[in-house]
Amino acid sequence: MTGRSTLVRRSAPLCALLLGSALLTACSGAGGAGGTVGSSAHSINVLMVNNPQMEDLQQLTAKYFTKSTGITVHFTVLPENDVRDKITQDFSSQSGQYDVATISNYETPFFAKNGWLAPLSADAQGDSSFDQGDILPSIQQSLTVNGQIYAEPFYGESSFLMYRKDVFAAKHLTMPAQPTWAQVADLAAKADGAQPGMKGICLRGQPGWGEVIAPLTTVVNTMGGTWFTKDWKAQLDSSTFTQATNFYVNLVRAHGEAGAAQSGFTECLNDMEQGKVAMWYDATSAAGSLEGSGSPVAGKMGYVPAPVDQTKSSGWLYTWAWGLQKASHNQGDAWKFISWASSKQYEQLVGTTLGWSKVPAGKRASTYTNPGYSAAAQAFAQPTLTALTSADPANPGVQPRPAPGIQFVGIPEFEDLGTQVSQQISAAIAGQTSVSQALSTSQSLAAKVAAQHAGQ
Numbered sequence: 001m002t003g004r005s006t007l008v009r010r011s012a013p014l015c016a017l018l019l020g021s022a023l024l025t026a027c028s029g030a031g032g033a034g035g036t037v038g039s040s041a042h043s044i045n046v047l048m049v050n051n052p053q054m055e056d057l058q059q060l061t062a063k064y065f066t067k068s069t070g071i072t073v074h075f076t077v078l079p080e081n082d083v084r085d086k087i088t089q090d091f092s093s094q095s096g097q098y099d100v101a102t103i104s105n106y107e108t109p110f111f112a113k114n115g116w117l118a119p120l121s122a123d124a125q126g127d128s129s130f131d132q133g134d135i136l137p138s139i140q141q142s143l144t145v146n147g148q149i150y151a152e153p154f155y156g157e158s159s160f161l162m163y164r165k166d167v168f169a170a171k172h173l174t175m176p177a178q179p180t181w182a183q184v185a186d187l188a189a190k191a192d193g194a195q196p197g198m199k200g201i202c203l204r205g206q207p208g209w210g211e212v213i214a215p216l217t218t219v220v221n222t223m224g225g226t227w228f229t230k231d232w233k234a235q236l237d238s239s240t241f242t243q244a245t246n247f248y249v250n251l252v253r254a255h256g257e258a259g260a261a262q263s264g265f266t267e268c269l270n271d272m273e274q275g276k277v278a279m280w281y282d283a284t285s286a287a288g289s290l291e292g293s294g295s296p297v298a299g300k301m302g303y304v305p306a307p308v309d310q311t312k313s314s315g316w317l318y319t320w321a322w323g324l325q326k327a328s329h330n331q332g333d334a335w336k337f338i339s340w341a342s343s344k345q346y347e348q349l350v351g352t353t354l355g356w357s358k359v360p361a362g363k364r365a366s367t368y369t370n371p372g373y374s375a376a377a378q379a380f381a382q383p384t385l386t387a388l389t390s391a392d393p394a395n396p397g398v399q400p401r402p403a404p405g406i407q408f409v410g411i412p413e414f415e416d417l418g419t420q421v422s423q424q425i426s427a428a429i430a431g432q433t434s435v436s437q438a439l440s441t442s443q444s445l446a447a448k449v450a451a452q453h454a455g456q
Contacts, residue, residue: 043072096327105142112145151321156362158315158387188255191278200255206264209418214407221397222314234446261430287380316407317391
């Protein structure tokens with residue numbers, strides 16, 4: 001959801017997610033026997049996304065985890081879209097090629113129900129040093145299916161509004177403690193041009209269900225819209241969805257970053273660090289980079305809750321977590337790796353060796369009472385924790401929903417649907433089509449998905 005996501009290629013994963021277990025082999029494509037990536041007396045194969053926090057983990061594993069356990073870890077690291085495809089292919093075929101993979105709270109329920117994941121509750125309960133009770137309730141619940149834990153979090157995130165305090169002070173602008181989107185639009189207009197080449201706000205416009213659709217859907221939620229009614233009627237051409245989308249598109253076109261239609265998390269992060277934008281609405285995990293050593297804007301940033309309209313809060317909920325393939329032949333060693341990578345001890349290791357701003361936070365209550373982390377993250381720790389604890393995937397808007405999810409709809413088809421809709425929205429941001437036409441096309445796509453669920 002953060003990191004380097006771009007346009008999602010969905011054919012093989014969507015097939016794997018939607019077909020029943022009897023047909024999974026036909027959708028596979030992973031091939032190969034278990035353990036072919038790397039093997040030793042004690043070794044596991046881990047497939048993970050190439051986000052910075054995972055790259056730090058890769059750097060530390062041999063020196064600390066392997067040295068203490070004797071378990072060699074063979075990593076395969078890929079960009080987000082590529083890794084999602086490969087994980088779904090391998091886990092759906094149950095080839096056992098990879099023991100552990102990074103999955104999110106979006107995939108976990110589907111993977112668990114399809115029987116692709118080994119449950120982790122017994123391992124967690126039997127490992128007192130892991131301290132499962134320390135995991136933030138909103139994160140743990142998002143990785144739990146029918147009372148069983150199926151993944152353990154590496155880091156968690158919500159969303160909030162980030163802004164340049166020094167720029168606002170120079171322009172005599174005041175950021176409300178709990179801003180509305182109307183106030184943010186007004187501030188974006190006033191901050192536009194505050195410094196040479198600076199725009200008022202950065203908002204994702206890049207195609208991808210995990211790119212532009214994530215922040216846009218939170219705006220839709222708080223402005224009274226929804227993708228589907230409780231009884232599965234598509235709502236993308238409704239007045240509320242249209243109002244929210246027009247607001248988002250018009251705001252980024254008028255006062256947003258250059259090249260907005262191709263800007264995702266990474267591009268907005270770069271724009272904020274380089275002083276090209278005064279505000280940025282995005283993932284709470286971005287703050288660690290903005291406040292990190294060497295960041296040109298460290299100490300200049302302010303953080304407030306995700307802007308709202310009709311709801312009390314609107315921040316999303318997301319976690320990259322570790323899933324254990326049910327077909328793995330190395331489940332004991334795999335759990336040792338998962339419990340280490342998700343532990344309080346690993347956070348302490350990162351803090352003391354790489355710097356506290358690099359801690360994969362957002363998953364444990366103890367992180368926010370750790371003196372080292374609290375000192376380094378003083379500017380954003382409490383806003384992040386507030387966002388994480390107030391996120392409610394079951395009730396993100398003003399009306400009942402047919403499936404959980406804040407910045408996504410918790411159904412397997414959403415990866416494909418969200419990606420196709422994102423292409424339409426991105427085209428509207430680029431000025432290649434109107435919002436009305438984009439949503440008319442999107443409504444037809446959503447109606448086909450709704451028809452598959454109606455009456456179930």
